[in-house]
Amino acid sequence: xxxxxxxxxxEYLRRVNKKSFLIFTFLTPILIxxxxxxxxxxxxxxxxxxxxxxxxxxxxxxxxxxKSNESYNFVPFSGDMSKYKNNxxxxxxxxxxxxxxxxxxxxxxxxxxxxxVTTDLKGYISDQLNKALSNEKxxxxxxxxxxxxxxxxxxxxxxxxVKWSDDGKDKAGSAELATAxxxxxxxxxxxxxxxxxxxxxxxxxxxxxxxxxxxxxxxxKPIELMMGKIIGIALVGLTQFLLWVIFSGGLFFVIGLIxxxxxxxxxxxxxxxxxxMQQMPNSEVADMMKMLGGFNFGEILFYFVLYFxxxxxxxxxxxxxxxxxxxxxxxxxxFMLPITIPIIFALYAGMYSAQNPDGPLAFWCSLIxxxxxxxxxxxxxxxxxxxxxxxxxxxxxxxxxxxxxLAAKIYRTGILMYGKKVSYKELWKWLKY
Amino acid sequence: xxxxxxxxxxxxxxxxxxxxxxxxxxxxIYGLLGPNGAGKTTLIRIVNQxxxxxSGEVLLxxxxxxxxxxxxxxxxxxxxxxxxxxxxxxxxxxxxQLKGLDSKEAKKRxxxxxxxxxxxxxxxxxxEELSKGMQQKVQFITTxxxxxxxxxxxxxxxxxxxxxxxxLKNEILELKRKGATILLSTHNMNSVEELCDQISLxxxxxxxxxxxxxxxxxxYRTFTYRIKVLGNSFETSPDDGFVVLExxxxxxxIEVRVKASENSTSYDLIKMLVARHEIIAFxxxxxxxxDVFIKVVxxxxxxxxx
Numbered sequence: 005x006x007x008x009x010x011x012x013x014x015e016y017l018r019r020v021n022k023k024s025f026l027i028f029t030f031l032t033p034i035l036i037x038x039x040x041x042x043x044x045x046x047x048x049x050x051x052x053x054x055x056x057x058x059x060x061x062x063x064x065x066x067x068x069x070x071k072s073n074e075s076y077n078f079v080p081f082s083g084d085m086s087k088y089k090n091n092x093x094x095x096x097x098x099x100x101x102x103x104x105x106x107x108x109x110x111x112x113x114x115x116x117x118x119x120x121v122t123t124d125l126k127g128y129i130s131d132q133l134n135k136a137l138s139n140e141k142x143x144x145x146x147x148x149x150x151x152x153x154x155x156x157x158x159x160x161x162x163x164x165x166v167k168w169s170d171d172g173k174d175k176a177g178s179a180e181l182a183t184a185x186x187x188x189x190x191x192x193x194x195x196x197x198x199x200x201x202x203x204x205x206x207x208x209x210x211x212x213x214x215x216x217x218x219x220x221x222x223x224x225k226p227i228e229l230m231m232g233k234i235i236g237i238a239l240v241g242l243t244q245f246l247l248w249v250i251f252s253g254g255l256f257f258v259i260g261l262i263x264x265x266x267x268x269x270x271x272x273x274x275x276x277x278x279x280x281m282q283q284m285p286n287s288e289v290a291d292m293m294k295m296l297g298g299f300n301f302g303e304i305l306f307y308f309v310l311y312f313x314x315x316x317x318x319x320x321x322x323x324x325x326x327x328x329x330x331x332x333x334x335x336x337x338x339f340m341l342p343i344t345i346p347i348i349f350a351l352y353a354g355m356y357s358a359q360n361p362d363g364p365l366a367f368w369c370s371l372i373x374x375x376x377x378x379x380x381x382x383x384x385x386x387x388x389x390x391x392x393x394x395x396x397x398x399x400x401x402x403x404x405x406x407x408x409x410l411a412a413k414i415y416r417t418g419i420l421m422y423g424k425k426v427s428y429k430e431l432w433k434w435l436k437y
Numbered sequence: 438x439x440x441x442x443x444x445x446x447x448x449x450x451x452x453x454x455x456x457x458x459x460x461x462x463x464x465x466i467y468g469l470l471g472p473n474g475a476g477k478t479t480l481i482r483i484v485n486q487x488x489x490x491x492s493g494e495v496l497l498x499x500x501x502x503x504x505x506x507x508x509x510x511x512x513x514x515x516x517x518x519x520x521x522x523x524x525x526x527x528x529x530x531x532x533x534q535l536k537g538l539d540s541k542e543a544k545k546r547x548x549x550x551x552x553x554x555x556x557x558x559x560x561x562x563x564x565e566e567l568s569k570g571m572q573q574k575v576q577f578i579t580t581x582x583x584x585x586x587x588x589x590x591x592x593x594x595x596x597x598x599x600x601x602x603x604x605l606k607n608e609i610l611e612l613k614r615k616g617a618t619i620l621l622s623t624h625n626m627n628s629v630e631e632l633c634d635q636i637s638l639x640x641x642x643x644x645x646x647x648x649x650x651x652x653x654x655x656x657y658r659t660f661t662y663r664i665k666v667l668g669n670s671f672e673t674s675p676d677d678g679f680v681v682l683e684x685x686x687x688x689x690x691i692e693v694r695v696k697a698s699e700n701s702t703s704y705d706l707i708k709m710l711v712a713r714h715e716i717i718a719f720x721x722x723x724x725x726x727x728d729v730f731i732k733v734v735x736x737x738x739x740x741x742x743x
Contacts, residue, residue: 007535010531010534010535011535014531018520018522018523210520214516214517214518214519214520214521215514215516215517215518216518216519216520217518218482218485218487218512218514218516218518219512219514219518219532219576219579219580220518220535221487221507222485222507222508222510222511222512223508223532223535223536223537224508224535225504420487420488
């Protein structure tokens with residue numbers, strides 16, 4: 005086995021066998037799934053008891069229009085409601101007082117309660133009454149079939165975006181979905197570059213401070229040592245990414261299954277009530293599936309891996325150079341800044357580009373090698389022309405070869421240098437050795 | 438085999454090595470001695486190409502040393518250079534393979550060494566769980582595992598208890614017997630007498646004493662003799678030309694330590710004594726390397742140094 009592959013193997017196995025790697029790899033998708041699932045779950049939980057609301061209707065026209073449901077129970081009330089005022093034991097949540105014809109005086113309706121009433125209740129009441137009131141109003145015009153005419157005039161627009169693909173087939177697309185996919189992959193690449201870049205830096209510093217390098221450089225070349233570490237950690241990153249893809253895919257599938265089952269009784273209830281409405285959610289789901297199918301996930305994944313590798317290699321070598329130049333973690337700050345600024349800038353450029361993926365900012369930033377791995381991710385779901393992808397990747401590869409060579413020069417000198425506060429001037433000198 | 442010529446190294450504000458030349462003959466053990474901060478480690482690092490000298494050169498077999506040569510040196514640094522979180526066995530395997538052994542051979546040799554040092558049951562321990570001396574054992578093994586021709590040990594005995602120090606000393610002698618050339622730096626003067634063929638004593642960046650160990654001890658001889666005689670008295674007279682330092686009555690007779698005058702010979706002393714006593718033992722006491730060390734390294738300098 006050659007020396008560099010020995011180093012790669014050691015760096016890889018050492019990290020993958022760590023407990024923290026396993027925990028991080030398997031907990032992150034669970035955490036993300038929880039972030040999605042918990043609000044969903046919470047929203048399905050309803051108050052156990054229906055709130056009782058007394059209706060004092062002076063006109064007597066409206067009390068029957070308010071239908072009780074599982075959350076609210078409307079009961080006619082007559083008498084003195086002041087004795088319930090500030091009464092902890094009160095069985096009534098609120099009182100609805102209507103003392104006039106709402107068609108003529110829409111403000112003659114008031115809710116009294118000890119506590120601030122929920123907007124949900126307010127919305128529910130106005131929903132129920134509005135429908136009845138507008139029907140009543142329409143009836144008062146005395147035009148036959150007016151209701152039907154108006155219903156017919158209500159057209160619900162449903163704009164579908166269809167992208168013409170190169171092979172002439174129509175593909176259903178969704179700008180929102182594309183943006184979401186782009187942003188997720190952008191943030192992931194950003195995270196990966198930082199996470200694994202820092203891992204390289206710490207690894208280099210560990211070897212330097214423990215003087216292992218003094219033994220190692222007597223058996224291997226510094227460049228082998230550096231590249232072995234960088235490649236080994238890249239493989240750790242790819243392994244983690246692959247596990248995440250598999251694991252979150254499985255997890256979302258399971259969650260989807262559970263929620264799908266939970267939703268079942270609801271849909272059958274709707275089915276019984278209104279056959280027309282039942283059609284709605286199904287077709288939306290189908291649309292969603294069609295849109296998701298419209299994205300070429302294989303291609304996005306492929307470029308994700310390419311850009312991750314390119315961006316990681318570019319920055320990891322710089323991180324390695326920083327790690328080799330300093331004696332302790334606290335000294336890294338001054339050299340980290342020029343590295344972190346382009347990465348953070350790229351993240352913001354990526355976020356901003358999401359709104360206009362074909363604009364000049366997105367275009368240039370997806371070509372410049374220091375930002376392209378992050379920004380290009382936003383553009384990928386919007387079908388970037390092939391020549392741009394090739395150009396941006398070639399620039400990226402050329403640049404990382406360049407930075408790796410520069411970094412190797414700094415690394416070679418820095419790794420054996422102790423007890424010296426290194427300045428930029430010093431680094432420049434090392435480059436020219 | 439290994440030679441340094443007039444090596445000078447200047448650090449910001451102080452001179453670490455001032456024209457140091459040493460010559461390590463093939464198949465010998467060469468000791469670098471000197472107080473803390475004298476420049477021993479700096480010299481070793483220069484030989485290993487870890488740092489570059491300001492002037493002077495390092496020759497290996499008559500040619501300037503290259504990075505390729507360094508890859509065939511076994512180097513034991515003063516600080517413990519091991520991965521703390523890695524298991525002992527894995528680490529030894531990794532380093533052995535990096536030094537060019539295939540995994541089968543590496544495993545075999547590590548097995549032999551681990552048995553020799555009685556550390557076979559450490560295989561699955563993490564390095565950080567070991568004490569300093571224990572780590573030093575592991576590090577020593579990884580240094581010699583590929584059987585290099587030239588070995589450089591920086592303070593090999595630090596962190597060892599006396600029992601293990603003897604074990605290590607014997608292993609170093611064994612390596613020499615097998616033909617290795619060894620350069621080591623040490624404070625442990627007892628080991629110097631038993632191990633080293635030649636030494637250089639470095640003090641304040643300069644070589645202050647250099648040569649064969651027996652010759653140096655001879656050079657600093659104090660004309661002190663240990664004599665055992667039969668009988669129960671030891672006669673002296675004022676014009677004997679020696680002073681009795683110590684006198685002990687033993688079951689067999691009397692043991693004395695005497696200091697003869699400078700430039701006298703043992704022959705004169707024996708001739709004088711043989712007329713008076715029945716001599717059963719006569720031996721010259723050569724100074725230990727520790728005595729030489731303390732004598733040569735100016736005590737006042739040492740004090741101001743600390």
